[in-house]
Amino acid sequence: MCLTIPAKILSVEKPLPGSKSANITVEASGAVKTIKAVGLTGLRPGGWVLCAYNTAVRAISEHDAGEILALLEPKMHMDTTALDPGFSDILKSASAGELTREGIARLLKTEDKLELETLFAEANTVRQARLKDFFCIHGIIEFSNCCVRECFYCGLRRSSEDVLRYRMTPDEIVAVAGDAVKRRGYKLLVLQSGDDFYYTDEMLVDIIRRIKKGCKAFIFMSVGERSLECYKAMKEAGASGVLFRFETSNKRLYDSIHPGQSYDKRIQLLKGMKALGYYIASGFIIGLPGQTLEDLADDMILMKALGVSMVSAGPFIPCALTPLAGHKAGGAMMTLKVIAISRLLLPRAKIPVTTALETIENEDGRRLGLSSGANSLMFNLTPEPYRGDYRIYPDKYHGREEMWEKYGLFKEALSYKMLEKKMFEAFETDK
């Protein structure tokens, strides 16, 4: 679903007799415009509505409007005359679409308050200019925590003995997806599992077909390394995208923490998925042991080269009983820098605030992420009793999702067609 924007009502025109639709003049995001309100009652000057694409979808209280406006608050004007000219030059070339490895590493390196504020403000401005206030909330269903891999960082690795393993049945998955779309208003669902071959290609295809038959939604598959034939069949069954991280662009680092897997194979698979016509959501882990700022710069350059439509990058979080348990977590600040630079590199990409950032920063992670260039959130739809057992890392954050869902745009509010168009626009890759 999309996040709607609060608008203050300035005046309300009388609806034509027999019509449910009235024109209202509102002020939203600093602009005054006349929009349509369909089937809403009790609208009056001084009141508030939530709107999306020039349509008021619901009346809300001033308090609720304040809650969301605080999130979208524009940055204050800053005096950038004191900025290091080298730093300003990098930002200038970024806005001309040219960011080099050295430039990115320089941006990643900064700890200077003014430079950081300028970077985040610039990313926020790019987000606003290119995507307007189009925020989305997507849902993720973690349908199995079984995995055949041994990734050094992951709490669900095959040999983790403290994990209570579960597998949702196809019926359960289809039911949860249908409910999320039809009742809760989600439009994009990620179906995620470990690399779990209990689910055959045919089972995955069947799950996708059944979900697509029952409701209208974009489905992104995040089921790990499977054959290209499997990905082809899932695409034909109706999957739109894949969420498949390359984890790190440093081949030596990749191979050292993924026993039995190969960096080259993973990149080949990603390229194959792209060639199949999938929207690609991909990215990397921030703060892996031995990872340098140049590695992170390469990660971002690789994301662009792969033509990702959605960035998926989050901080490393150490997980007990894994080989990297004693290694320190990736920082929230570094993650925000990655979000901001990704926005400069890929102005129209979807950049979600990842659960890992929310986990280290809680509610503030969402606000900080969204004001540093991110434009979507990923909410957990995994049902109880499974939810707590999908422990890629400990203490995953799931707070206040109802508060956010309140601002989501629900199916009955606007025609699906309009949303679909917007969605495809948002998924167009930056050329």
Ligand code: 5AD
């Ligand atoms: N910290 C951060 N991210 C992790 N992932 C797995 N384990 C961790 C961890 N400990 C990420 C990987 C994987 C995604 C599903 O979760 O990047 O692709």
